[in-house]
Amino acid sequence: MIQPHSAPSETTTAMPIEPKPASPISFKQPLFQLESQSIGWDSKPVFENLDLTIEKGEKVAIVGKSGAGKSTLVRTLYQQQSKTAAYCGQEYGLVPSLSVFHNIYMGQLDKHHFAYNLVNLLRPFKAQVDKISPLAERLGLQESLFQSADRLSGGQQQRVAVARTLLQNKSTFIGDEPISSVDEVQSEQILELITSRHNTVILTLHNVDLALRFCNRIVGIRNGKIELDSSTKNLSASQLRSLYQD
Amino acid sequence: MPPVPLLKPDSFSRFQSTGVQKLSLSLLLVAIACLLLADTSINTSEPWQEISRIGLGMLTPTILSAPELFSSLATTLAFALLGVSVSALLGMLLAHLFEWRVVRVVSAFIRSIHELFWALLFLQVFGLSTLTGLLAIIIPYTGIFAKVYAETLEESDQTAYQLLPPQTGRWSSHLYARLMTALPQLIHYTQYRLECGIRSSSVLGFIGLPTLGFHLESYFKQGYYSEAAGVLYLFIAVVALMRFWAKRRFIMPLLIMSILWLPFQTVVNTDLILRFFGHDILPSPLRQYGLSSIEGWQQTLSWSITLWNEQALIGSWNTLILTQIALVGSGITALLLYPLISPLFFTRKKRVAGHLFLVILRSIPELILAFIILLITGPSMIPAIFALSWHNGAIIAHLIGRYTEIIKLRVDSPKGGNLYVYEVTPRIYKPFLAFLFYRWEVILRESAILGILGLHTLGFFIDSAFEELRFDRALFLILITALLNILVDSISRTIRHRLRLSTNPNVQSREI
Numbered sequence: 001m002i003q004p005h006s007a008p009s010e011t012t013t014a015m016p017i018e019p020k021p022a023s024p025i026s027f028k029q030p031l032f033q034l035e036s037q038s039i040g041w042d043s044k045p046v047f048e049n050l051d052l053t054i055e056k057g058e059k060v061a062i063v064g065k066s067g068a069g070k071s072t073l074v075r076t077l078y079q080q081q082s083k084t085a086a087y088c089g090q091e092y093g094l095v096p097s098l099s100v101f102h103n104i105y106m107g108q109l110d111k112h113h114f115a116y117n118l119v120n121l122l123r124p125f126k127a128q129v130d131k132i133s134p135l136a137e138r139l140g141l142q143e144s145l146f147q148s149a150d151r152l153s154g155g156q157q158q159r160v161a162v163a164r165t166l167l168q169n170k171s172t173f174i175g176d177e178p179i180s181s182v183d184e185v186q187s188e189q190i191l192e193l194i195t196s197r198h199n200t201v202i203l204t205l206h207n208v209d210l211a212l213r214f215c216n217r218i219v220g221i222r223n224g225k226i227e228l229d230s231s232t233k234n235l236s237a238s239q240l241r242s243l244y245q246d
Numbered sequence: 247m248p249p250v251p252l253l254k255p256d257s258f259s260r261f262q263s264t265g266v267q268k269l270s271l272s273l274l275l276v277a278i279a280c281l282l283l284a285d286t287s288i289n290t291s292e293p294w295q296e297i298s299r300i301g302l303g304m305l306t307p308t309i310l311s312a313p314e315l316f317s318s319l320a321t322t323l324a325f326a327l328l329g330v331s332v333s334a335l336l337g338m339l340l341a342h343l344f345e346w347r348v349v350r351v352v353s354a355f356i357r358s359i360h361e362l363f364w365a366l367l368f369l370q371v372f373g374l375s376t377l378t379g380l381l382a383i384i385i386p387y388t389g390i391f392a393k394v395y396a397e398t399l400e401e402s403d404q405t406a407y408q409l410l411p412p413q414t415g416r417w418s419s420h421l422y423a424r425l426m427t428a429l430p431q432l433i434h435y436t437q438y439r440l441e442c443g444i445r446s447s448s449v450l451g452f453i454g455l456p457t458l459g460f461h462l463e464s465y466f467k468q469g470y471y472s473e474a475a476g477v478l479y480l481f482i483a484v485v486a487l488m489r490f491w492a493k494r495r496f497i498m499p500l501l502i503m504s505i506l507w508l509p510f511q512t513v514v515n516t517d518l519i520l521r522f523f524g525h526d527i528l529p530s531p532l533r534q535y536g537l538s539s540i541e542g543w544q545q546t547l548s549w550s551i552t553l554w555n556e557q558a559l560i561g562s563w564n565t566l567i568l569t570q571i572a573l574v575g576s577g578i579t580a581l582l583l584y585p586l587i588s589p590l591f592f593t594r595k596k597r598v599a600g601h602l603f604l605v606i607l608r609s610i611p612e613l614i615l616a617f618i619i620l621l622i623t624g625p626s627m628i629p630a631i632f633a634l635s636w637h638n639g640a641i642i643a644h645l646i647g648r649y650t651e652i653i654k655l656r657v658d659s660p661k662g663g664n665l666y667v668y669e670v671t672p673r674i675y676k677p678f679l680a681f682l683f684y685r686w687e688v689i690l691r692e693s694a695i696l697g698i699l700g701l702h703t704l705g706f707f708i709d710s711a712f713e714e715l716r717f718d719r720a721l722f723l724i725l726i727t728a729l730l731n732i733l734v735d736s737i738s739r740t741i742r743h744r745l746r747l748s749t750n751p752n753v754q755s756r757e758i
Contacts, residue, residue, distance in 0.1 A: 075657065078657065078658075082657075082658070086658070087657055087658050089656055089657060091654070091656060092656075093655065093656025093659065095668065095669055095672045095673055096673065097266075097672045097673060097675060097676060098668070098672045099261075101261070102668070106660065106668055106669075109660040109664040109668060110660060110664070114662075114663040114664060114667070117663075117664055117667060117668065118663075118667055121667055121668065122267070123261070124261050129261070142259060143258060143259050144258045144259075145258060145259050145260075146258045146259065146260060146261050146262065147258040148264070
């Protein structure tokens, strides 16, 4: 089953953020919904009685200290929408012996017939190389496109993982610290790519300035509770930093 | 100053096959070429009839004479336990001296000759005795243990060894800092070798020693397939249940029982030994003219050339052809079978069946497997190809299948064929190739020995020479086999080194 792949739009605006006014009356089911839910392990839940609703089109940053439960939360959200959402976890999950190209291509394995994938593994199709090259170029991976992933630096590996997730071309992007190992300039490029190509975005981030710039809603977590949930319009970086204090 | 070659910045921006891919492809092409050259005819008039008779026998196993069967089972186990224990001790001794070239050369030589060839040699001197069986296992196994133990000691953590007081004696430092560091791996390997020892010991029955192979061969030859199935199932059960009886605390009692069980009253005839090693195995022209005659040496040269042209060349050629086909066959078998025992592909319940299948496939000695297929297809390379590929493939599948247990997949990893092709196989491919190359020399040794079933590899000519009591020819051909084996071993080592193939798994994704 080979489905035609619609190329993602190449238009990127510098600041794609435009906080959408949440419609007061919504008959539609929200994209993500947690109602008084406990998440974690049976003996020791990370969250108790958690309520969280995320609508289509929102760009949500989840902030909080390390160990606050951000990863657990986004993974739970991903499991709710694993069909329509692309997920980029903290573990890059690269196959060390495969090239950057192949690792990125893996984001699309489900869109092609097995035989096509098999041939592409042994000898990449030009069409696929042409499709993946621009993406790799934007992430600064062009020169190592056919290097095996185990030769890459930590930051390069993370960019490959992001590229693989981008290539899935889903409407929702869920990322767990997708910029933790890259520098400031690259961070901005990556966030720009993610937010411009996805309708709904949920990210856990440590960098509060970038969270404010690229997202339109911030969810702050502390001690197993949602301590803050607000549109970015009303927030300042210093307010967010208070979440990191005990 | 010579110009520094500029690193091309785009050297990784275009697709090029990696060394591993090129190697795999060329092995495959060589194997296909060999397959075209090999004799792959089916020479029986009604293979299906034979298959159904064997199949019927396998479904209705019976035991002809229980006391006789259990006696030969006890002999099989006693040979294996004693032989493997003695060679493990000797091998450990040699492993600590492995930096000496002479130790490396000697152990390479003694392990390059298959245990059946050793048995055929000692058979001439000690007859069908305990000593023959034990020596046939101890000598090659010592060489194997020496090499593997030495490699294990080398690869284990050296920190403790380097931190010892500088005046520490050689043996104390080896004992405390090297042996003890690597002990778990060494024990694990020794247990695996015991399994091989049981296989070797039962195969010794093919040349007449009273082990299980003796009954297997005679039942199969006479077409008593139900009785053969009974022996085969008993053998598989003993190997499959090894982890229950081959425990550390049972080893001493088992060894004592083995010594008590085996008859040791061999009459060692010194004259016979001297005659055999001092006279019978010398090239016939030398015997005729005496060692000091120039004429004798000249004749020996032309004797060697004739023997080389008439037997060794064709034998080596066929052995190599079979080896290359079986090497690739084993690789393909292993890659197809490893998912059977991998938790990434099958549930626990289904994996039990997979494990059982692999145990059965790998515990049947390749000689017996080939013998069974031979009954169906008649003499050609087909039985040897299948037997070697299945047996060695099942062993490698078992090893790499276990590696997949520690692979951590990402949450959104692909499924089915894509999981197999993109996620799992690439991660285990290098260790897989390393194991395959380790087995290259094993496959060559086995290819040579399968000649005793009638295909014209080196074993066929060696076996005929022994039958004609031409021990000089047998020895010459055995030495050719050993040289071929050492050659393949060194090529394999070079390739593993070049491509940095290691059996250590490189399967885990990077974690933060």
